[in-house]
Amino acid sequence: MKIDLKLTQIIIIVILFIFTFSNVAMAQTITGDPLPSWNEGTNKQTIINFVENVTDPENPNYVAPELRIATFDNDGTLWAEKPMYFQAAFSLSRIRELAPKFPEWKDKQPFKAVLENDQDYLANITVNELLEIAMVTHAGMSQKEFEQEAKEFLDTAKHPRFNQLYKQVIYQPMLELLTYLQNKQFKTYICSGGGLDFIRLFSEEAYDIAPENVIGSNIFKTYEIVSNHSQFIRQPQLIEPINDKAGKPVNIERFIGKKPMLAVGNSDGDIEMMQYTVIEHQPSLALLLHHDDEIREYRYTKGTEKALELAKEYNWKVISMKQDFKQVFSFTSE
């Protein structure tokens, strides 16, 4: 009996031990490798050298914690963006849900195409049509109502290829990079063309990034008190600039007021953010994730051509998903 009790205690201790050390931060402490899902190579080494140097008070490139700003694009950088932006999938799903209330949509584009799943039409959808869909699905309700609808989607909708919740289709190596930076007292921000309020609903759970550290595209809201409830009403009008291209540095300046020293992106929409980060600014580092792995994720260069070209000129490090990522997602073994 005495031995059994001790065995039970040992088992409990082991379980507690495993539980305690099961997160990435703790795993680092044990293995000493802050980026275990990255393959060894110059890119991994460049990132580690950069972070270790700027956080070492003895190093000439040391940077004080309050200036350790890192900005990450979201779609295609932290989570996948194919076969379509996940927020667009939310919009289409909402259009289908709302359709019974709007019988006229059966004959009105672009809603007709969404309801009929007309892939030919949707493949050539215009920006204005997308905006029309976005405004119908993202505005005209209270902030609370929107959050409920978007949360419902995020908690249930699955990625068509990976059969995981969209919010789980995130890149394990990028998650490790975020955790590594957070442990090294970097302030990590999302700087996404996607919607601020959509991203805030999962950024804390998925990336440990708080609502106040999310920069995204946004619409106007009004504030009102109705029978002693205070609420925000979402208005169908975008706040300029949309958080894409030159809008990224503009909004980084508006929301943070400091230049990032590390920027991570994957497409032409991230060019200005990456330029802003590295131009006349040392120490700094910009990483461009290249989707070149059709086996484990997707392979595409469309919308990334100019960024890939500029990478050489500005000495941005091009991260090859195929070569640099040992594991792509947390839910796969490779």
Next chain:
Amino acid sequence: MKIDLKLTQIIIIVILFIFTFSNVAMAQTITGDPLPSWNEGTNKQTIINFVENVTDPENPNYVAPELRIATFDNDGTLWAEKPMYFQAAFSLSRIRELAPKFPEWKDKQPFKAVLENDQDYLANITVNELLEIAMVTHAGMSQKEFEQEAKEFLDTAKHPRFNQLYKQVIYQPMLELLTYLQNKQFKTYICSGGGLDFIRLFSEEAYDIAPENVIGSNIFKTYEIVSNHSQFIRQPQLIEPINDKAGKPVNIERFIGKKPMLAVGNSDGDIEMMQYTVIEHQPSLALLLHHDDEIREYRYTKGTEKALELAKEYNWKVISMKQDFKQVFSFTSE
């Protein structure tokens, strides 16, 4: 000689000791009173009880650090706002500096009134005229140029009555409250009707509030690269909403995405921020600073009438400068 050396060492140690303990945070540790410039009374006790309760893990009102958001108005709450908003004094000073380049201003209102110091005209200046002055002095240049001009003003211009730099005309009791909250892991934000970029230039030095924790009125900026320099150009157009009245909760939601649990203001422009903080939200506290001390500062209720009325309804604590502030400014002994 041996004794002299020891005496020198002792003096150095005493000087180091005084130097080390000369800031407010350290003073607290010694005296145990986090708010030494506040008179004893129900207001001081309410604040201390609130802060101690919400930060005590054993208390039913305990709130986790990430939700400890406190928002402070600036003009009339953290620093004085009489005889005119300090940023308006900057604008007028810039108009005088710019006048040689704009000879037509001699005959054109409102510039004529500024150049002639026409107090009658300025007393009845319209909002549109003020906006015209603000845009001429705050837009049409690069962000860097604006910052140089505003910094020059902040580093040299003195308050006409107190004969101190404007950035030193800050309320010592509010400074202690900020430090107290910061030490208790509150995130302290400025939420001001004044200009974001103007406030950012002194908020870190004056209040230990970082640029990313300043919410203010703002204008549109564009981003451009000119001969390998990246720069922002300030455009003469305000971003809606101006950070006043209902604009305050809207921008708090936009920039932070969390409801404050403590709001501090002094005028009708702060009503919605204070409502938003306390309506259906416990634990929460709102403080309204009342300027009722013509001896040490100013006495006025204009622009504060409605807030003072609502204070009773919403149970906001009205802070009397005369009764609650033991010392008003750091540069005066009382």
